[in-house]
Amino acid sequence: MTSREDDKIVRDFGKEWQHFDQSHVSTEALLASFRRYFCIFPWQRLPENARGFDVGCGSGRWAKFMAPHAAILLCLDASRKAVAAARTNLANEDACHFIVADVTAPPAANSSMDFGYCLGVLHHVADPEAGLRASVRLLKPGAPFLLYLYYRLENRPMWFRALWRITDGGRRVVSRLPYVLKLTISQVIAATVYLPLARAAKYFERIGHDVSDFPLSFYRNRTFYSMRTDALDRFGTRREKRFTKADITRLMTRASLVDIEFSDSEPYWCAVGFRAAQEIAIASA
Numbered sequence: 001m002t003s004r005e006d007d008k009i010v011r012d013f014g015k016e017w018q019h020f021d022q023s024h025v026s027t028e029a030l031l032a033s034f035r036r037y038f039c040i041f042p043w044q045r046l047p048e049n050a051r052g053f054d055v056g057c058g059s060g061r062w063a064k065f066m067a068p069h070a071a072i073l074l075c076l077d078a079s080r081k082a083v084a085a086a087r088t089n090l091a092n093e094d095a096c097h098f099i100v101a102d103v104t105a106p107p108a109a110n111s112s113m114d115f116g117y118c119l120g121v122l123h124h125v126a127d128p129e130a131g132l133r134a135s136v137r138l139l140k141p142g143a144p145f146l147l148y149l150y151y152r153l154e155n156r157p158m159w160f161r162a163l164w165r166i167t168d169g170g171r172r173v174v175s176r177l178p179y180v181l182k183l184t185i186s187q188v189i190a191a192t193v194y195l196p197l198a199r200a201a202k203y204f205e206r207i208g209h210d211v212s213d214f215p216l217s218f219y220r221n222r223t224f225y226s227m228r229t230d231a232l233d234r235f236g237t238r239r240e241k242r243f244t245k246a247d248i249t250r251l252m253t254r255a256s257l258v259d260i261e262f263s264d265s266e267p268y269w270c271a272v273g274f275r276a277a278q279e280i281a282i283a284s285a
Contacts (some may be wrong), residue, residue, distance in 0.1 A: 009124060009238055014079030015179055016236065020229040023084040027270045029223050034065045038118055040263045040272050042144050042242050043069070055103055055135050060086030060096070067093040074108060076101045081208035103131040113138045117146035120233075123241045132200060132255040136160040139275040145257060151268040152242040160213060161275030173233045182236045195224055245269055
């Protein structure tokens, strides 16, 4: 049973994907972003006529590139507006099936899927572990699952983490505002903070500086549309959980994923694991 807070979060994300449906982004830009997230995905492990699922599909930007690798790809999202946007964007992808469903109750048979992924979703839900376990149960033993969760900046310097805490205070205020105000403020932030810092990082990289710890350097080669989308995603959400690499390892292990591997490049943290042959027992606290 969802709470009023959950309903508000789902409703706001639905509006976000309706507003930023990614339909005007070039295939090249979307593919570059896809490759960053899926760089560790074990493509060689997929069988012919693979069946997979996308948890929290949003506008379908990842499913666009996964559909050609699948006979069936379930695109699941708790928001009807998000599913509608994905259905429009993926109208020519016969493999895609669109389902409105809560992350903790995906409507598919257990042990029926050859792969799954969930990118940028579980850090917004009340119980990330329950959501992950529900997804993993859909996988056949040995099938891969790709996960992306916001990181706790544990690999960043102290000043970087202090700067983030300031911005997080701003998020807590902005995220409680009516949607129109959240949208407006996030777009101002994208134009006055994201864009200048990203372009500055690109300039300094060009003249030979290491910009790995430069704020928002991740966006140095990304479009302004991407910055606008992510600024709303970052400052518009009421709930944001963050995880260390060790936290994510524990979360995935408790969900019966094994042979866990992390990407060593941004975005942090992307990890892939494989469903264990037998469910891993969770020790009582």
